[in-house]
Amino acid sequence: MAxxxxxxxxxxxxxxxxxxxxxxxxxxxxxxxxxPSTAMLGQEFGVSPITIKRALRDLQAAGILVSIAGKGTYVKKQTRILRKLDVAMRSVEGMTIQLISVTRDKISDPTMLTFGPPKGAMLCVRKVIFADGAPLMYDATYLSSDVEDEIVDEFGEQFVTNALKHHGISVVNTDLIIDAAPAVGAVEEVFGIPTGYPMLRRFYKFTTTDSMVTIFGVVQAPFDRLACTLSIPTSRK
Structure with a gap:
């Protein structure tokens, strides 16, 4: 071995x-x-470039390394934001929102389907939530096509419960599902991560005081960028 x-x-x-x-x-x-470059590592370890590339690809998918075209492969700085799990998804100081799109889509994710959403197409508001100028969360919110345009517009500019509150609508029940899944689709471009990168996903269903307004959605974040704390009171007999 060399x-x-x-x-x-x-x-x-x-x-x-x-x-x-x-x-x-x-x-x-x-x-x-x-x-070191692929060639240098291959020479050092006495293995083929294909073997080195496969090892580096695994580490990139795990968020340990990042490859920049024309420059090389770097050790990724591990910075994770720790915040309290906010089931109401209210605004947080220092966070900003960027609207990505408003489309009409059916909910097809198997996990979200456990909430029993409508089978027809719904309005889907997609936005990115930034912290300190860096993308932290990708949010896709689904709501009835009958909801007023003004509310839909505000969903792209504000956190969900803030937009509802502005129109006198309150959340009376919240259902959550938290899981992990590989990155696919738009989140890869938003966060600059490779296909298959592990994501923390939080699915939500908000039942409100308006019987015509039930909100479904999912917030996604790379597993190494966001961690949540949760405080659960213990009842005393």
Whole structure:
């Protein structure tokens, strides 16, 4: 072997991946630092470029490394925002909203279908929520086509409950489902992440004081950018 000795695991690319992770963990490769090229790593470990590329691809999908065309592969700086789980999705200081689109779509996600939404097309308001200038959450909100245009417009500019409150509508019940799934579609471009990157998803259903207004939606964030805390009171007998 031309350079460093690999500790062989189940396959060569997994051994390379483990060694790179070890170097990141012990500080050999610092956050935001450029790691050696594929050719250099291949020569050092005595393996083919294909093996190196496969190991790097795994680490990119896991959010450990990021590749920039024409520059190389860097160790990704791990910054995660910790915030209280806000089931009402109210505005938070320092956060801004950018409207992406308003379309008419059917709800097809199997997880959201457990809420029992209407089978027909609904208005879907998609927006990105930023914190400190960086995209933090991608929100897709579904509401009845009968909802006033003014409310729909405000959904693209405000948090859901704030827009409802402005029109005298309150949320009386909230249903939540929290899961994890690989990134697909628009979220890849919004967050600059590869296909399959792990996402934290929070599905919600808001039942309101207006029988004609029930809100369905999903908020997504890369698993390494957002963590939520939850306080549950313990009843005393």
């Amino acid at each position: 350079g460093s000795q690999l500790r062989l695991s189940s396959s060569l690319h997994e051994s390379v991946r483990e060694e790179i992770l070890n170097r990141i963990g012990n500080g050999t490769y610092q956050p935001e630092a450029l790691i």
